[in-house]
Amino acid sequence: GPSSYLGSLSYALKHALRLQPAILEGYLKYGGRPFRIPTVSGWQIILSSPELLKEVGRTSEDVLSFAEWANSSFQTKYTLAHGPHNTQPHIPVIQNRLTRNLVRLFPDIRDEVVAAFDETLMLHNNEWKAIPAHRMALNVSARTINRIFVGLPYCRNPEYVDLCIRFTTDVAKAAIVLKVTPKILRPIVAQYFTKANKNIEHMHTLLGPMITERLRLEAELGDEWMEKPNDLLSWLMDEVPAAERTPYELGRLILIINFAAIHTLSQALFNLATYPIYVSQLREEVTRVVNAEGWSKTALGKMVRLESFLAETMRVDGMFLLSMQRKAMRDVTLSDGTFIPKGAYPAVATHVRHVNTAIYGEDAETFNPWRFLTTKDGVIDSLGDNEDEDTEDQRTVRNKAVTPSEDWLVFGYGRHACPGRFFVVNELKAMLAHVLLSYDIKLTDDAQGNRPANLEFGHNRVANQRAKVMIRRRAD
Template sequence: MAYVEVLCLLFFTAFIFHLIKRPRLGLNEPPLVPYRYPIIGHTYCLLNDSENFLKECKEKYGEPFSLYVFGCVRTFTGVDSTHEVLRNSDVFDFNEGINKTFPIADVFRKFTDCTVAHFARVVHEQISGKLNVYTPRMQKELVSGIEKFIGDCKEPKVIRNIQEMLSLIIAKPVANVILGEEGAKFEDMLVSFTIAERELDWMRFAPEFLLYIHPKLYKFVAILPLLFGWNPITQHRDLFIQRRKPIIEERIRKRKELGEKYIQKDDLLDFFIGESGADAIDDKLLNHLFGVLYSVVFASISTTSRSLSFALPELWNELYEEQLKIHNESNGYLSTEDVNKKMINLDCFLKESFRHSSDIAALPHVVIGDSYTFRRDVYLYMEDTAFNNKFFGETPNDFQPKRHITSYSNGKTVHSPATKVDRSFITFGGGKHACPGRFFAVNEIKMCLHKLILNYNIRTESGKIVPPIKMSYFKIPPMGGLVFENRN
């Protein structure tokens, strides 16, 4: 069948589907913004200029409002209705929403049946709850990674693929926390971490025109390799077993030998071994350990390297003095207190960077409760919160790191930390399901920036701030090169 005939068949199928499932809204539902073309609906407007289009819809129709996108209705919240979605997780399900557009759960289901709720508890207790333990180890690995992948830069060095380089640096402390201190010594494991993260990220870019026909068809194509037995992370399982199986066997042996006297090691691998209760090693246990650990790998490296990629081009000159003072006071060895309580300017800079790098709309939720009459996907119009003059005055679009610091007449200053979620800051979600790993992630980012600021003068290759790339309502870190030059 010729290419044109295939396109005609797909278009005809989509048109019939549109007639069968044309949106019919009941009373008390968010208004559906009028559209001119069947099937297409508002798709082109969102792909071409979602930033201005969503702003116009909000101004004209209020919030929330609905759009006809890719053959289905999507509801978008605004600054006031977003909080209602985040605090009612029993009605608006984020996990189901994200899995419809990015089926990461399907990838790992082959290896483990660990639930999202359990993951959240483990991350909160075993990672964010142990920052005092992990801070010196993270610092050591970050310094090692920076020396290896950036170098001394006595001659200016241009790095163009910033996010890939940052992924390699971040992989070292992640390996330390997940696999133990010996885990970061295997270079092939570090490369595996970064490649696995990249391969999983690619799954979100299935051909979106399939959503014209039905969202399930889009998801089917996204996970098609899985149906034919090819999983993008299977090869990484083999390496994981090769490197970690002897260590797992030894830890199980010691647990059996020492019983209640066994002291759990400070890494996720040992936690999950203990939680499994296994007294012998088998494929089921190895698959489970691989699945849960690489789920954490993907979440931690992807988000952290993205945040750093946005922050580096915007680095603020005044940050150097603060970091140098902290460096001298700590003799170069940061404590958790140094990172949490002393890096006020850096923390505020980072929060402002988070605000400016927020996607235009993201964090899809699916309505699952009976309290609402509409049954569809709900996207948070994040930019309406991030740049709202209700929270940020008359200059919400300006990059002002000090806007998160409040000074009083008695000389006291108070700042709003980057880990704090509230109505004005939803980078980490909100409600009881706010990102449990944000405390660890923010500490890790601040330590990495601390070392980079002390070591290098960093500027964009063009001398200008390169804007992020916008794809529909997502933002991708700018692609311009960064110049690193030894500060000393």
């Protein structure tokens, strides 16, 4: 990129809306070697070789910091009403307690998925209805994750659900404004563009009385009091330092985790609607597995076509063009001689790797839902004669969406791979499986068979937020 201040600023602003062309230009120009581009946050060092991404993945936090990148990228000092938070008590809770409890919690996930779709769609008979896919998916996702975070009745309170969704968008919007604001002016600008304190106070109003009551019961009856809810809030109360075990701080943590966890099913819904040719095979698999296993986490694990469909959606339409983002805390020289100055932001070109023909074949930019069923012996067309047999090939496919590698960077790689990825993938599969068995879905007529275009801003990609899909309840 240009080296002068004005040239760098002009380049950064030009590509703020769409960073991918700049990344691709640099990748092609430098043949996959590291290069830099100016962004509104500072110099971004783009890496793409598997050797360097592995090196970044194992480099310690005090050298290449994920937390400091997050603080800068999301301007957490202002957007989360909190100073730089290098201690994150919720990370081990998500990594350990949430993942370990997925089997036990699945009935609640299933119950909320069914209720959330039913109450959000409000379909009558078997008539087609045009639904804004993005908003519907956000609502269903927010309800489902908060069934596990805070339980009933809060996850079904429209005011609570709207707050969780709004907080996510408020943080993202405010961070964008603050990043292009000179540092000296940020405290002033933040007063007008951030709603963190207001949102956290709102959360305190909604959850405060319930948290206060839980703290009272814990003080009177001990840590494992009878009827203690098995949810994320309880686990946080077990793990956070005593000074942070207050209704206000616990409510703030719940909001922050929502910000990290609320994702959208809309990309997968758009692909179901765009490629109806694949629906019958997905539906057959879900029907067969559920008939044999019932609705359970074990059943989800055997839906290998669904796993491949979801993994391919994440590969082609993933949320991030860059991953493994870090901030250099001091000057760093990588093993190939690449110099990363203190304050620069190294990152891996995720989308470039995900559409690399050397990795994924000549059709790397094409959506192929069975791509991850491919093995060294060819394509798995079924689960074999013995449906209960658990072959090594099936295990490989089954774990694809949650297993980070140098070629699979949806959830990052190395020491900061997303701790909640097992929960996210199981939740998405539960929602998709329910859609397949309960609804028909297609594009609207005005789409003319074309998938709604994704939207990009900086290194982020989201599904089209205005596009609708047609949905009806299945007759059978």
